[in-house]
Amino acid sequence: MEYFLLFLLLVLPILLSVIRSKRRRKPGNLPPGPAGLPLIGIFHQVVATPLHEYFCQLSKEYGPLMYLKLGSRPVLVATSSRTAEEILKTQDLAFCSRPAMLSLRKLSYEGFDIAFAPYSEYWREMRKVCVLHLLSATRVRSFRPIREDEASRLVQQLSELAARAETINMNEHITFFTSTIISRVAFGKRYEHGSGESKAFYQIIREFQGMMSGFFFTDYFPWLGWLDKVLGKIDELERVYKKWDLFYQELLDEHLRPDRPKSMDGDVVDILLQLRKDGSFDLPLNHIKAVLMNVYFASTDTIATTVIWALTALIKNPSALKKKEDIDTDISPGLTMHKKNPLFLVAKKFV
Known part of the structure; x- marks a missing residue:
């Protein structure tokens, strides 16, 4: 019985996630990028190669702006100075708030610093x-x-x-x-x-x-x-x-x-x-x-x-x-x- 409950705890969330992902309609205006595997995205590739070298290799195939998935988290990667300037300067309001990662939230006192605080009056x-x-x-x-x-x-x-x-x-x-x-x-x-x-x-x-x-x-x-x-x-x-x-x-x-x-x-x-x-x-x-x-x-x-x-x-x-x-x-x-x-x-x- 204990093993069955443990199996449900491990497998049931994964099955539910797969069902939800199939129901979602993927936007058609995303930049190109590696498809990755279900659930884990490209995690299996990221851990095998230094990150900057891996993105350099991908940019040769997909260009200076890429879309990929790390687990359930969507990631946009810019690999050229011109694209980075567009994101950080021209479109800064759309990209200035950082994702709320667990450790960052805790160590920044729930985002009451400057670097990780979302764009706001504060x-x-x-x-x-x-x-x-x-x-x-x-x-x-x-x-x-x-x-x-x-x-x-x-x-x-x-x-x-x-x-x-x-x-x-x-x-x-x-x-x-x-x-x-x-x-x-x-x-x-x-x-x-x-x-x-x-x-x-x-x-x-x-x-x-x-x-x-x-x-x-x-x-x-x-x-x-x-x-x-x-x-x-x-x-x-x-x-x-x-x-x-x-x-x-x-x-x-x-x-x-x-x-x-x-x-x-x-x-x-x-x-x-x-x-x-x-x-x-x-x-x-x-x-x-x-x-x-x-x-x-x-x-x-x-x-x-x-x-x-x-x-x-x-x-x-x-x-x-x-x-x-x-x-x-x-x-x-x-x-x-x-x-x-x-x-x-x-x-x-x-x-």
Whole structure:
């Protein structure tokens, strides 16, 4: 009897889904794309090949705009700059709201951040906060000493390691570099590389990233959503959420103390708390926490990934690297990117 009930739980939702899909009329104006298999779409192909390589192969057959299915979720893929511009600029109102994925909803406090909030009056208000108070030209210039200090520290570290002919994990160093800048700018705190506090902090960062990019049945196979609970994925998501919620709350409490460090004056948390105190914007504490999630992760991951890919592309193209070595480009006082700069020496050694 137990096995029969388990069989019904597994098979009945699938049969119902097949019946519903057959009853639906497929729109006739969709872009071309691979047909995929019933229920799972092209999942079996996506997991077998790196995603960017797979889409590159598909674009040669179906063109720069493709329609495909990942489980029950329809996906539109743009593979050319012109098509991407049309979607992100010309038709931005139609595409600006992101899909409500399970982990994104939870970790963004149900979409009360900026990156994952649906287009609405709330999103427009939070964008105004960013443009006028967090990312204005004056504010960005005020953080320049922090950027220069961390860049100098990074160059010094890489120079010393390269001089000792040690193997260098560029991903680790670049990620630490970007995350430290954002930590100082946003939180007014600096974690020393290799310290116990630093290791604990980067451990919860990895857990957060794992949840954000993790697979949940609920997102692609709603009829199998109960498996997320059975497999412990919901509990793991809740655990990571509570860790970060506690981290944000401790930051807010530190900034509200009268004896807080001077480094916290004028950072992102301080600005948001001041706006809340002044009544300039309606900013409940959970909304501030959601924005802090964007400020940290949207900056750290994207910048580090871009730099690593740029280094990788230079390494794989020695002629371009050679041309780059011969160009003097000032990035800040005291830091000049030329052929004697340790970053280029390390990039060449990294080959």
